[in-house]
Amino acid sequence: MLRRFKVTALIVSVILILNILISTAFAEGTTLDDKLNYLKQIMEFIEYNYPDNVTDDQLINGAIKGMMEVLDPHSTYFTKEELEAFLNTTSGTYSGVGMVVEKRGNYITVVAPIEGSPAFRAGIKPGDKIIKVNDTDVTDWDVDKVASLLRGEVGTKVKVGIIREGSKDILNFELVREVIKISSVSYKILEGNLGYIRISEFNESTDEDLTKALAYFDQNNVSKLIIDLRNNPGGLLQEVVDVAKHFIPEGPIVTIEYKNMPSDVYTSDLKNPKYKLVVLVNGGSASASEIFAGAVQDSKVGLLVGTKTFGKGTVQTLVPLNDGGAIKLTIAKYKTRNGRYIDGVGINPDIWVDEQAFTPITISNPLKLWSKGKEVLEVQKALSVLGYKIKADGIYGRITSNAVKDFQSKHGLNKTGILDFDTLSALNQELSKISDIQLQKAVEVLKAM
DSSP states (O other): OHHHHHHHHHHHHHHHHHHHHHHHHTOTTOOHHHHHHHHHHHHHHHHHHOSSOOOHHHHHHHHHHHHHHTSOTTOEEEOHHHHHHHHHHHHTEEEEOOEEEEEETTEEEEEEEOTTSHHHHHTOOTTOEEEEETTEEOTTOOHHHHHHHHOOSTTOEEEEEEEOTTOSSOEEEEEEOEEEEOOOEEEEEETTTEEEEEEOOBOTTHHHHHHHHHHHHHHTTOOEEEEEOTTOOOBOHHHHHHHHTTTSBSEEEEEEEESSSOOEEEEEOBSSOOOEEEEEEOTTOOTHHHHHHHHHHHHTSEEEEESOOOOOOEEEEEEEOTTSOEEEEEEEEEEETTOOBOTTTOOOOSEEOOSOSSOOOOOSSOBOTTOBSHHHHHHHHHHHHTTOOOOOSSBOOHHHHHHHHHHHHHTTOOOOSOBOHHHHHHHHHHHHTSOOHHHHHHHHHHHHO
8 A cells, every 4th residue: 555655656746747847838938048948857857757768869859850740741850861761762763662742631641653663553643641551550650750661672562551532441552662763754756746755753853854855856846745744743943943944934933932031033034935835734743843834824835734733832941950860841832923822722724634534453452263342343344445355243253364364474474363463563554555535635735736
C-alpha cells in the first residue's frame, strides 16, 4: 500500500511540474526569450525523466520538425540523410518506386507517378491516397517520412496500400524498387507534320533538352506543337520559366508574391512566337506545370486540352542548416500572367476531354487458375482489347490462363499462366499504347489552328 502511494505521489508531482511549465508558457505578456527558456525547461524535463536515452540534438530536431508540421504540407525539415535523398530526386536519378507525393489533409496523396517507373507500370494514379507502406499505417505521417520508406536499394520490394476514389476496397501493390532515371523531355514528329513534346518534370536539364527538341523541329519545318504535361508534378521554378520563354509572348510569365519583400515578376521578351501550341494537362499536372499552362492560357498563345490541373500554387526554397540538413520552406505564392491564384483551385482546360477510356488495371494479388472476381474480369477485358479471343466472365479459366501464357511468351516472361505483378506491368505497358483520346483531340485542335 505504501509503495503504491509513493508511485502515485511521484506521478502527481510530475503532473504538477508539467502544469507549472504549461502555465509559464501561456502566461500573459510572455516574451520570446521567456518562451525559448520554457522550451529549454521542457527539454531538461524530458531528458531527466524519459526512461530511454535522448540527446539535445534529437529533441531540437524534433522541435524543428514540429514547427514545420504546423505550416503547410510543402514545408518540412530534412536531416542530412533526408536532404541527400531529396536532392537526388531533383537531379534526375534516384532509387525507388517512382512517384511524386504530397500531403493533402490526413493522407499522403500521389501527385503523379513518374512515367515508366514501377508505380506507373503497376497502375498507380494521381489522386491515390497512400495509407499503408509495408503493412504500416502511414495515415497522418509526414510526407518525407513516407517518401523515405518508398525509396530504397535497387531490387528490394515495398508493399503499398492505397485508397482510390470510386473504389471501396484498399488496393495493394507490391513494387520492386529501381533506379529512377528521369529524362524529362522526349519528342517526335506525328503524322501531319505536328510536333509532340512530352515533359515529364522540370528538372535541371529540362530547358537544355527542350532546346534540342525545338532545333530538331525547326530543321524539319514543324511549327505546330503539342506539349504534353499530363502527370508532370512540377519541379524547378527557373527551369519552367526558361522553357516558357520559348513560347510565351512578351510580358509576364508568372509573379511570385512574398510576405515581406517585393514580388518577383518573371517575364518573357519574345516578340513573335513562332509556334502554335496545344498543351495537354490533367489532375497530375502540378506546380511548375501549372505555371506553364497558366501562362499559355492567359497569353492565348495556345489552348489547354484535358482535365483540371492539380492546384499547387506555392513556391518553396531550401535553407541549408549547420548540421548538414535543411529546411524546405514555403516562402511565396504565385499568380499567373493575368493575376490568377491557383493554389487549391487548379486550372480548367480550354477544351475538357476526360482521361483515356481504358486505364491501367490493378490487382491485389497474383491471379491464377480458377481465381474469380472483378480483377479477373478487368484482366480479361484488357486481353480482349489486345486481340485475344477470350470471354470476359470473371472466371480465370484455362482459356484465360492460356492467353496469359501466350502474352508472357511474347514479352519474354516466364510462361506460367499466372498473372503476377511482372506480367501486370507488361500488360499495362501494352494498354498504354491504346489510342489516347486526349492526344487525338489535341491533334484535331492543332490541325484546325
